[in-house]
Amino acid sequence: MRIGYWWRLAATALLGLASMSQASETAEAGNLVYTSGSQGSALHLGTRLDINVQGLQAQVRVAQRFQNTSSEWVNAAYVYPLAEDSAVSGLKMLVGERVIVGEIKEKAEARKTFEAAKASGKKATLVEQQRPNLFRQEVANIAPGEIIEVHLVYSQQVIYDAGEFRLRLPTTLTPRYIPGVSRAELLGSASVHTGASGWSLPTDQVEDAHLITPAQHHNTPGRLLNPMSLNLALNAGMPLAKVNSATHKLAIEKPAGAAQGVRSIQFAAGEVSMDRDIELSWLPEPQAAPVAAQFVSQWQGERYAQLMLMPPRELAEHQVLPRELILIVDTSGSMAGNSIEQARASSLLALNQLTERDRFNVIFFSSSTHTVFEQAVAATPANLASARQAIERMRADGGTEMHSALSRAFDHDSSGEHLQQIVFVTDGSVGNESALLTLIHRCLGDARLFTVAIGSAPNRFFMRRAAEFGRGSFTEIATADQVQERMAGLLSKLQKPVVANVQIDWPQPVEAFPRTVPDLYWGEPILVTAKLPPWPSRSDARVVITGESAGKPWQRELVLSAGEAPLADVGVPVLAQRFGREKIAFLEDEAYRAGNSEQARDTVLPVALQYQLMSRFTSLVAVDKTPSRPAQVTAKDGAIANAMPAGSGMQAVGYPQTANGLLWHLLMGALALVGLLVLNSRGVVYVRTEFTAAAGRS
Structure with missing residues (x-):
């Protein structure tokens, strides 16, 4: 690291140590703890996953329960992962008999709404996207002894690869490596001493480092860390030869009288720790393996379609380069x-x-x-x-x-x-x-x-x-x-790619993603999501896909169905949201290619609002109308820890258990300052060192 890093870190230490209180070192892993002198914690009671899989789409409802087991009012922060293609669209907060429904707002507006509710003593929750697969949730004003349940709704894609369907749901994260020079000035003034931020300071390369580095602890044998239950309804749409999970032991049942592709799935143990991704896979009967599939729905006078076409299985050996x-x-x-x-x-x-x-x-x-x-x-x-x-x-x-x-x-x-x-x-x-x-x-x-x-x-x-x-x-x-x-x-x-130079010919102009279809490899299908304008009455809704395979022309055709209109008052249908998610990903990619990720705001924001989706520029916020915290009482801030990934040899990170986190950085900065002063007094020229913090910079 450059010597400038140490001087910046040392300066942060001198400023921060003067105001930072010692964090509790005795809290249990997975609890919300405070760093402002209070003794107590807010327990993460558990997570329930309700999943409905239809064909290539999975709709997920995540219900998380938190209880304030302390004698004080608290605010909680929790970082959690979702699938990288998640279309997050719904939020509810349950407090006793009250149900507070969230809404999608522009990010700055949602934050302003949440902070105002928090300051006025109202119960509120805010969900912000830090990455397409990493979200941060804040809950304000949990009363002593109170239980709050937060529901999040999203959809994600089922993957088809080499004859196998696969669904993977993250439940925790591997601690991120944060490169660059620390920039303490990017932190909010309160974050340095409340402990609501992560174990890393922001840097010139990762400005939101403090928001994506939650505390994480290893699981204790015989105990559940952040317990989770599962209720999954699978409708594969075809006869199944096998349903399996490489990551968890499952209880799999075929409901009486159900179709051959229907299964009901739970964890065999009832509850498990949130310390690894959930992977579920299913194999169709050999004669039922798909060659083509289509899913079409209507919304607001337009059709949304998702197409899947398989490439040929043959591979000409003489063509292999x-x-x-x-x-x-x-x-x-x-x-x-x-x-x-x-x-x-x-x-x-x-x-x-x-x-x-x-x-x-x-x-x-x-x-x-x-x-x-x-x-x-x-x-x-x-x-x-x-x-x-x-x-x-x-x-x-x-x-x-x-x-x-x-x-x-x-x-x-x-x-x-x-x-x-x-x-x-x-x-x-x-x-x-x-x-x-x-x-x-x-x-x-x-x-x-x-x-x-x-x-x-x-x-x-x-x-x-x-x-x-x-x-x-x-x-x-x-x-x-x-x-x-x-x-x-x-x-x-x-x-060798099985099919190259792939082109899709629609009967009339449509908006479809991906814009450029990549080379196709063995076992990987073409997967395209499109918004279709109304077809002329005499038009044939036939889609033709062409390419080259083993030096010869290759072609597939598919006639689109009309699709069914969604039921009234059900919001944006899943396929329309999938199209919106794919369009947002395309616009984000264009910004990455241009080397300026912020330029996507003007194009992404209207799409996210139209399809009611979370994005970098939109958030979900839910606010109770009635203040519940007495005006004279102050709520304490804290963060809930995640589980370390199963099988990881890394040291646990963060300070809900060890009082490291930002304090670790501040102490190391102070030591660095002392060391630099000693070296300078001896005329030593510092060239380079490698520093791997036990608090997670690995």
Whole structure:
């Protein structure tokens, strides 16, 4: 780190230590605690997930209960993850018999409404998006002994890959690595001493670092940390051969008299800790495997459609080109534990698929980046042996400096005879996603970037979006048992795109996403979401998809149905919201490509308001009309801790249990100042050091 970082941190320490009170060190993990001298906590009683899966769409209702077990009024803050493609649209707060319904507002307006309600003693809740897969919820004015229940409604996409349908729901996060120089001036004045912020200060690269770094604790054997229950109704729309979960033990039943594709699913144990993603997968009967599917609905005089078409399964072996495989492996501290073992196994499998026609290199990164070879080399037995030895020796430690690793991969001189493919194996736990996506767009060239998300709680937003920007595909590995199967599927895709130069011909102009359809790989369908204007009465609503497969023309056709109008007073239908979510993602991507993520505001805001969706520029706020906190009483602020990902070897982060958090930074800054003064008095010139904080900078 640069010496300027230490001076800034030291200055923050001198300012902050004068006003900061000591936090309680005895609170239980998962509780809300205070840092203003009060003794007590607000308990997270639990989370209930009610999920309805219809075809390719899942509608999720999350109900979270909090009880103030202290003798004082409190305000709570809670950071939690959702799927990266979540279309968040509904919010309710239940207090006793009262139900307060939330509404979508422009972000600044929603914040103003919430703060006014908080100050006046009214019960209120605010949900803000920090990333497309990371949200922050605040609840104001919880009375002593009171229970508040907050309901959040969203929809997300079911994934179809290599014959398997898959639904993955995050429940916690891997602590983000926060690069850059700390900037304490970006913090609100109250955040330094109330403890409502995270364990990291904002930096010049991640200005909202304090909002995306919640406290996290390891689970205690035999106890539930942030308990969660599940009630999932699955209607696959086709006969099923198998329903399974690689992450949890499930109780799966087929209701009496139900169709063959219907299942009722709960956790076998009733409740589980929120310490890993939930992954549910189902396989159709072989004869029921889809070749094409369509989902159409009507809203406000227009049709919304989602199309899925499968590419051909044949692969002409003589068409397979020699490859140049650049393997990037994350060895940072956040990969400690099960993740590094999964990364090692995945990397070795990738090398085993190479032939002597291919070229390759391996890049390792943590706080610094190093390569096995200066440039890509032939995949000879000797070169492969050297790479395998390096992979066997790798250990997890240090920061997650992705920028230099990706830059190093893009700097490889590509041979015109080889198809350059970059395989990126990581948990994606960084806070500077925007800068990394801009880098991929600007520097990728003719290469293809394939991402492999490792661990029980990876940053799927960044990993999936990086693959889209890199014109590759996204693979996720949650457990060691999945390494062989999932990597085999990816390596099959790496051989050659099955369909290239894909074009979609609509019978008349429509607005559809993605705008540019990527190359199709084995087992991956075309998935397009569109808003369709009314068709002329004589027009044939036929969609034609064309491309090239094994050097020959490829074509599929699909005739769209009329779709059913939604029931009255049910709000925006799921397909319309899915279209809005895809349009927002496209507009955000355009801003990333331009290198200015804030320029999306003017285009994203009206779309989010039209389809009633959460976004970077809109929030959900619910306010009770009647003040409940006495005017003379002050509510204490605090934050609720998340669970550390299962299998992680990282140290727990934050100060709801250890009193670290910002205090850790302040103390380290004070020590840094003393050290710098000593070095300066001795005439020592400081050159460089690497610093990995136990509070989460790993």
